[in-house]
Amino acid sequence: MSQGGPRTSNESHHKLNGKPLIDNHIGNTFSRKQKIAQHRKSLPIASVEKRLVDEVRNNDTLIVVGETGSGKTTQLPQFLFNSGFCRDGKIIGITQPRRVAAVTVAKRVAEECGVELGQRVGYSIRFEDRTCSSTRIKYMTDGLLLREALVDPYLSRYSVIIVDEAHERTVHTDVLLGLLKKVQKARSKSFSVCLGVETKKPNNATLLNKDNDVFLKQCQGRKFPPLKLIIMSASLDARGFSEYFGGGRAVHVQGRQFPVDIFYTHHAEPDYLDAALITILQVHLEEGPGDILVFLTGQEEIESVERLIKERLQLLPEGSRKLLTVPIFSALPSEKQMRVFTPAPAGFRKVILATNIAETSVTIPGIKFVIDPGFVKARSYDPVKGMESLIIVPTSKAQALQRSGRAGREGPGKCFRLYPESEFEKLEDSTKPEIKRCNLSNVILQLKALGFDDILGFDFMEKPSRASIVKSLEQLFLLGALTDECKLSDPVGRQMAQLPLDPVYSRALILASQFNCLEEMLITVAMLSVESIFYAPREKLEEARTAMKCFSSPEGDHVTLVNVYRASNELLEKRVMGLTKEKNEKILSKWCKENFVNSRSLRHARDVHSQIRGNVEQMGLRVASCGDDMLQFRRCLAASFFLNAALKQPEGTYRALASGQVVQVHPSSVLFRSKPECIVFNELVQTNHKYVRNITRIDYLWLSELAPQYYCAQN
């Protein structure tokens, strides 16, 4: 409180000899604590605390459905903790499909419990662990829990696992559900074995496909209490989940905290980006206070809307320009993602431009308005051709509901859906499970590493097609991860499963250590893990092209990416002496701007690089550089990406050798004009044409030499 400003009644009551009885800081904390306690009591879930705890006690599997914002994610774990579910040092684990949700919800719950984050309440996401031995409520991504199962197959540290936002049906959620079902069965068996109820060796079929003796040994002298499983969401087909879990009980939490008014357009919008831009400005100019959250499909759209907003603001009178744009998408480093949670400066309205990363679980304080154009970028997979691509598709009703649910968390809200109501009725109820529309190599590799050999027989909630399982097994075999008997190979398959990357990239890193170019491959994999390194604004297209030429290599995009990375390294090495981190950051940003390099993407790639470098060093791979011998590096690329090789056709298009598809070189590729005879590529983008991106020129003859398992067998 500023001096001379109005006094709150609290201030004037609690003074003794001119000194505040409670100093300001403590006073604030005290009132914040009270506010939080009050807020918790007002949540719809608070009135059913006892009932929910009883349901968990009485049922091994529970399905909890409740409106967005009713308090499921933040409150249920606390109820269970307070009711003794963490006795004996056990943990309550809550999985989220997204990192940002795991982090922010953990922060909030730690605050609600009045404990330091990372102590009783913590989170664990890929490359970041904020837990300790006393953590009892642990938020994490579903992918991370799967990785934990690699070292602790019975998830023995957990008494309860809550699979949150299960409606999203990410591939990790689906695999996790299958795994948890097995673990639950195995643990209830182990409990009865330990209690002497069952003396016989447990039946193979009910346990993990691991050696049962190992399982029994683990049980001896230890008892695994039964695992409690809770499946949770606001928009869930409870019956489907209940059936999968053999009649799991479903409970519905009634009531929502604040109303959200939904508005639709009269007509379909021909250009949803333009419609989003107009709506943002309309809300900014016409509505009362409150921040705006806009859902777009990816980094490129976000950056283009960000630029357009800035341009349009310049046309407004000065007093109306106080609109701050903040982007959030998955390729953004975590600390940058967290910026959306910082309040806007006084007098400013914040507009958050987000992908579906902000769709579920998160509460962004201040959001009153949601703008939903109704589209999402989704994975799509063609098992016959073995090709995965990203396409922009309409959201499902469940997604639209989640999006509108991001408003109305602190007070009444409004959601503007940029399509007519009649279109909403036509949307699918829920999103098609990702497991049915993605390449399964990664999942299969993990399941194999967990000890599940019979993938076709695995109890998935919804089975992926036989064709896609077989195709992915075939790919893993060709990459050397599986033996002739379809078992995980040692060491290659095991090493690949340890790396948190797509199997093709894991294999590329392992091969690169043999080709003496692991340094270059680490850079390549890091640069390919982020969205577009180069950016070319429409108004400066020529300038951007000239700048890109400094890095472009006639060998292709991979070498070009290595050149950009090396140039940024040189810059930092030259400047780093004696300069602060901030100064270096500034230098890097300036350099990026001059060279039309996307500084966000480059920084993210630098982070990923150092993380995976740590992984490969831990595995004992030799990190060497091939220096300027790019021939060696290109041969390694051919050996790694042979499944994505393509040959030029007489009319200038390419034929992908594995799938037979006719594809074109994407205009953003440095090989767009030169069009070499034979290429390998990393990505297929489907717009009006089928484009391939991230391409390197190779020699056709290398294919049979470096990938004889595929190219010699074919001929």
Ligand SMILES: Nc1ncnc2c1ncn2[C@@H]1O[C@H](COP(=O)(O)OP(=O)(O)OP(=O)(O)O)[C@@H](O)[C@H]1O
């Ligand atoms: N980080 C936060 N800052 C401020 N308030 C928060 C925060 N996280 C949660 N809340 C408050 O707690 C309420 C309950 O949030 P919670 O995430 O538990 O709901 P939920 O039922 O799990 O919702 P959803 O289905 O959308 O994930 C929110 O509506 C909001 O009012």
